[in-house]
Amino acid sequence: MTADSITSPAIEIRGLTKSYGKQRAVDGLDLQVERGEIFALLGPNGAGKSTTLEILEGHRKRDSGEVSVLGVDPARGDRVWRSKIGIVLQDASDAALLTVLETVRMFARSYGRTRKPEDVLELVGLEDKANSIVRTLSGGQRRRLDVALGIIGLPELVFLDEPTTGFDPEARRQFWDLIKQLAREGITILLTTHYLDEASALADRVGVIAAGKVVAIDTPTQLVKFADASATVRWQEGDQVHTVHTDNPTQVILENSVAGTELDQLTVTRPTLEDAYLRLIGAA
Template identity: 50%
Template sequence: MTSAVITADGLRKSYGRHDAVRGIDLEVRAGEIFAFLGPNGAGKTTTVEILEGYRDPTAGKVEVLGADPARADREWRSRIGVMLQSWQVEPALTVRESLEQFAGYYPRPLPVEEVVQLVGLEEQGRTRAGRLSGGQQRRLDLGIALIGDPELLFLDEPTTGFDPAARRGAWQIIASLREAGKTVLLTTHYLDEAQALADRVAILVDGRIRTEGPPDSLVAGHATRITFTLPHGVELPALPEPAEVSAGRVELRSDEPVPLVHALTAWAVQNELDLTDFEVRRPSLEDVYLELTTGAAQP
């Protein structure tokens, strides 16, 4: 069985009378990408900061890379990489100079040029950090997290500010970290990002983990949704699943959508009808997330 890199047992954190984290049990295994999801105020940042050693827990036990993060030494810290949601490097330094500076903090850093290429900043290598675009700055942030060749990476909203093409490129970089044997703890508000990258996800609501597991297993209990606009003056036939109709828009849900789609399309062809905006939507992590977080604080 793969060993655990991160474990938390009964983790709690209180600020006065406010309980930010309310008893989290967690295990992140070596070599996996684990995603933390949840609305603002759910406890994600507090939990991650405890795991990084920047905050002390109020109660519970935490172990990261075999040590208590709150009491870990410099050698332990050299084994982790951290990409903060908001980070400001020295604006007068170039990309390469910034990476060289941070490389000096680690005993066995990666070659600067290798990291520059990995994060896709070859053309900006001599550009001062203060002149980078938002997306380029996030690439530099990722490079800084990687420069020490860490075993474990904490990536907080790594693709914020990226355009769609850049996000896909960043996904390839993050996926390659798993292939290199790294362990990644990822926080993100992009649910498609978590579904595409994570081996397992945990959804936090009000300081507690509401559900946890591989994305596919979490969505397995949600039905496929079939929607279309019903032609004016036409009534639906008898169908194997009940339909909801609102302002001419029809929605059906089914765990076995193929027979239902066949019945609908056969009926439409037979009656020479055009089912406008016909869509079959498989369940996604977003469906699970919205079900669990409805009514909670949202980003």
């Protein structure tokens, strides 16, 4: 591995396009993901997220554009390149009649250098399910097994496509802890998700895709700037609810207090990531 390959971005995309018949799924998409970061792709159904991931994984041909993943064009990725990538699909098939440990050992034989299967199960929180038949696992446990299979080969980059779809709140947060643990090991993670709280909790940066283009990239906190920046001050006076949009909520509260206004049930809210997201995809 050269010094340039270590310091270069994990993913670089310039002008990526992909059409299905007359439908343009990806339309001149540009994106860069740095090594070691958790990067989340947000976007509505049909925005081009899954198609982009499939091209990055080398599973789908692009129409045009430049793509580099770990310094290699995915369209020409060889066995060595593929061994550096872990993939956790949105829907995965499995050897349902095998035990959890048997399944991980079977996948480990596909790689040269791997983690110890027992260590992987401990990392993903399935050590107590090692001898359980895969088909008996819960949805959250099955997803953890998917991750185990995706990281058994010591990947440098992991793709997670809608990793917590259908999870209950507790299972989702446990899964978030697992993703953070992988990031602490230095693994680059690119995930797609529909959950804005998931992107806020996990991602170093977020990219919003709409109509096949990246319309914004920033940290979850800074993405809020794409929403209406004003705060909303709301209070009740008698039977009447007052709502004021302002850049200076403190001044609004002070002026009404001095005037003797009873500010019952007073709330001050700021724009959220959801507000920014809805505005961005709406504009696109």
